[in-house]
Amino acid sequence: MEKNIIVLSIVALSLACLAFAFEPSPLQDFCVADSTSSARLNGLACKHPASIGANDFSFSGLHLPGNTSNPNGSRVTPVSVAQLPGLNTLGISMVRIDYAPWGINPPHTHPRATEILTVIEGSLQVGFVTSNPDNGLITKTLHKGDVFVFPVGLVHFQRNVGTGNTVAIAALSSQNPGVITIANAVFGSKPDVSGDILAKAFQVDRSVVDQLQTKF
Structure with missing residues (x-):
């Protein structure tokens, strides 16, 4: 009986650690980020509710193509808590990615988020590499309307394999997913x-x- 209690305690502790490995659920309707606050915490301090308006929950510009005139031939336009204060504590963000012909989004990771990507225009080769020791490559060519998911923390990439520009929209499971x-x-x-x-x-x-x- 004592051994069963110990095992159950270990399982419960493991599940608790897993639950806290991702962003916690908010404890109020919203917590609009106060970029002027000097308070340091895991996230951003909340604005006073009296100063909150619709603009705190809105962002404009994802209809605009990104400038892909760079060595990679791609441009990421983020919509994270830095651009949309209302995302604070909500555990979600998004990006628009533009690719010139044969442009790439080079191998990178998001240390705090899983990413799900949808191709809006064009064709895109995507892939990720599994962790050591296998380092297996999972790759596929996507077309307009196709969706692909990149698991949290794994190295992944995209490449435009068409002759025209390609556009993708991706959602990430963090208000501030980070990129390496x-x-x-x-x-x-x-x-x-x-x-x-x-x-x-x-x-x-x-x-x-x-x-x-x-x-x-």
């Missing part, structure tokens, strides 16, 4: 990660690492 672009993080950290470490990690000559670090 792999190449930027590894080769563009400030200060630099030691070139000797990176050369050994990637099994390349140190000169290759030095060249990559100059690009980021």
